[in-house]
Amino acid sequence: xxxxxxxxxxxxxxxxxxxxxLIGMTSFGGGRSAYFQDALVTRRGWVTDxxxxxxxxxSQVLPGPNIGNLSAYLGQRLRGxxxxxxxxxxxxxxxxxxxxxxxxLYFNGMPASITGPVGKGVAAAAAGLAAAAVxxxxxxAGSLGGWGIALLTFVLFGPLGWPILLVLAVCLPxxxxxAWSRRG
Amino acid sequence: xxxxVDLVLLFGRLSFVAFGGGIGILPEMERAVVGGHGxxxxxxxxxxxxxxxxxPGPGMLMVVMIGYRAAGVPGALVAGLSMFGPxxxxxxxxxxxxxRLGDRPVMALIRGTLSPVALGLLSAGCFTLFRLGVGSVTxxxxxxxxxxxxxxxxxxxxxxxxxxxxxxxxxLR
Numbered sequence: 001x002x003x004x005x006x007x008x009x010x011x012x013x014x015x016x017x018x019x020x021x022l023i024g025m026t027s028f029g030g031g032r033s034a035y036f037q038d039a040l041v042t043r044r045g046w047v048t049d050x051x052x053x054x055x056x057x058x059s060q061v062l063p064g065p066n067i068g069n070l071s072a073y074l075g076q077r078l079r080g081x082x083x084x085x086x087x088x089x090x091x092x093x094x095x096x097x098x099x100x101x102x103x104x105l106y107f108n109g110m111p112a113s114i115t116g117p118v119g120k121g122v123a124a125a126a127a128g129l130a131a132a133a134v135x136x137x138x139x140x141a142g143s144l145g146g147w148g149i150a151l152l153t154f155v156l157f158g159p160l161g162w163p164i165l166l167v168l169a170v171c172l173p174x175x176x177x178x179a180w181s182r183r184g
Numbered sequence: 185x186x187x188x189v190d191l192v193l194l195f196g197r198l199s200f201v202a203f204g205g206g207i208g209i210l211p212e213m214e215r216a217v218v219g220g221h222g223x224x225x226x227x228x229x230x231x232x233x234x235x236x237x238x239x240p241g242p243g244m245l246m247v248v249m250i251g252y253r254a255a256g257v258p259g260a261l262v263a264g265l266s267m268f269g270p271x272x273x274x275x276x277x278x279x280x281x282x283x284r285l286g287d288r289p290v291m292a293l294i295r296g297t298l299s300p301v302a303l304g305l306l307s308a309g310c311f312t313l314f315r316l317g318v319g320s321v322t323x324x325x326x327x328x329x330x331x332x333x334x335x336x337x338x339x340x341x342x343x344x345x346x347x348x349x350x351x352x353x354x355x356l357r
Contacts (some may be wrong), residue, residue, distance in 0.1 A: 022342070024240060024241050025240055025342075026240055026340075026341070026342030026345070027240050027241060027341075028237075028238065028239075028240050028345045028346075028349070029237065029313075029317075029345055029348075030237070030243070030309070030312075030313045030316075030317065031309055031310060031313050032241075032242065033306065033309075034334075034341060035341050035342075038334065038340070038341050042338075049299075050295050050296075050299055051295075053295075053298060053299040053302040053303060054294075054295050054298050054299065054302070056302040056305065056306060057298035057299075057301055057302035057305070058275070058278060058279070058282075058298070059275065060203075060204050060205070060302075060305055061203075062271065062274060062275050062278060063199065063200045063201060063202050063203055063271055063274075064199050064200070064202055064268070064270075064271025064272065064274070064275065065199065065202060065205070065206050065242045065243075065244040065267060065268060065271070066204070066205045066206070066242075067242050068242055068244070068267075068268040068271065068272050068275075069271060069272065069275040071272070072272040072273070072275040072276045072279070073275050073276075073278075073279045075276075076275075076276050076279035076280055076283065077279060077283060080280075081276055081280070084272065084275075084276040084279070088268060088272045091241055091242065092241055092242065092245065092264060092268055094240055094241060095239050095240045095241020095242065095245045096241065096245050096248050096260070096264050098239040098240060098241075099235060099236060099239045099245050099246070099248045099249050100248055100249075100252060100257070100260050102235045102238075102239060102249065103232075103235075103248070103249040103252040103253065103260070104252075106228075106231065106232075106235065106249070107252075107253065112231035112234050112235055115234065115235060115238045116234070117352045117353050117356045118238050118349045118352050118353055119234060119237050119238045119352070120317070120323065120352045120356040121323075121326060121348040121349045121350065121351045121352015121353065121355075121356050122237065122238060122345055122348050122349050122352060123237065123313070123316065123317030123318075123323075124317050124318050124322075124323035124324075124326035124327045124330070124348055124352070124356075125326055125327065125329075125330040125344055125345045125347065125348025125349070125351075126313055126317065126330075126345060126348070127310065127313035127314045127317050127318050127327045127330070128326070128327035128328060128329065128330025128331035128332075128333075128334070128344070128348075129330055129331070129334055129341050129344060129345065130306070130309060130310040130313050131310050131314075131327070131331045131335075132330070132331050132334040132335035133306065133310075134303070134306050134307050134310050135335055136335065137303055137306065138303070140299035140300065140302065140303045141299070141300050141303055142296060142299060142300060146296075146299070146300035146303075147300070149300040149301060149304065150300040150301070150303040150304040150307065151304065152304065153300070153301050153303075153304020153305055153307075153308065154304040154305075154307040154308050154311065156308075157204075157304065157305055157308035158307065158308030158309075158310075158311035158312060159311065163203070163204070163208070164203045164204025164205075164208075164305075165203055165204075167204075167305075168301065171301050171304065172297060172298075172301060175297045175298075175300050175301050176293075176297045178296075178297075178300070179293050179296030179297045180293065182296065183289075183292070183293065183296075
């Protein structure tokens with residue numbers, strides 16, 4: 001059907017602007033996709049778990065900063081090219097201005113080390129946020145086979161530190177087989 | 185002027201070899217901006233990364249700081265645009281073509297293929313964050329508290345991370 005559920009959930013441009021601007025102003029620390037998951041999937045329901053995971057995968061497959069790509073992708077999904085431009089702009093401008101201010105202070109004598117304790121607290125909190133996002137998205141595994149694929153991907157990309165393209169080359173084919181076998 | 189052109193060429197090129205995130209290109213970026221162009225020193229490069237971790241938005245916004253050092257505010261603007269613009273446009277193009285395929289059965293199959301892998305990638309990212317950022321008992325408690333607040337109590341991540349920063353200032357010296 002043309003009028004599927006994703007269209008029904010399409011936000012206004014202003015709502016999109018507000019949502020991404022909030023992410024752009026508040027996404028501190030690493031694992032920033034957790035902020036997108038919370039804002040767009042859990043709170044607003046604009047994107048389903050599966051659509052979000054698809055967006056994450058495509059953003060990582062394509063070159064470029066991950067969450068810049070994630071914004072461009074989700075912006076397109078929600079409101080076409082205007083959505084992409086708004087999403088990427090709102091994501092990058094607040095932080096860009098903040099780091100410009102930091103740069104000015106730094107090159108005028110502020111030691112970067114004064115941010116050290118703050119950075120440590122932020123990094124620890126961000127790790128917890130990222131774990132919460134993973135737990136919320138656990139349904140994306142889909143089946144026992146899917147869990148196996150997710151685990152394999154985790155081990156290769158996390159503890160073993162393989163390059164992303166190699167990880168994808170190894171993990172996507174068996175994942176396709178699992179997905180194929182499940183369609184019955 | 186030539187610095188601006190160099191910023192566009194360098195960060196534009198680096199963005200297109202940044203697969204799986206920006207961390208992988210840091211060594212090459214350092215070689216170019218410290219050794220090659222001499223825009224920043226090694227310490228300034230390391231500090232720009234550290235500062236990008238306490239400002240919101242993508243970590244790769246650190247290039248704004250390098251661009252600023254190289255060519256002032258225009259340099260900052262050009263560096264940010266070069267890092268995020270071209271690959272963002274590419275991602276838009278892919279998303280646009282992709283969404284035109286609609287809800288054919290093959291799309292459900294592709295989605296079903298990508299989802300478990302993406303879940304694994306996110307888990308691996310989480311692993312890295314714990315390995316790099318959670319090295320003490322206090323930090324572990326902050327991480328556990330952040331997890332519980334967001335997963336259980338539905339607290340906004342923004343509030344949680346600010347709380348983490350405050351705890352960090354107080355306890356993680």
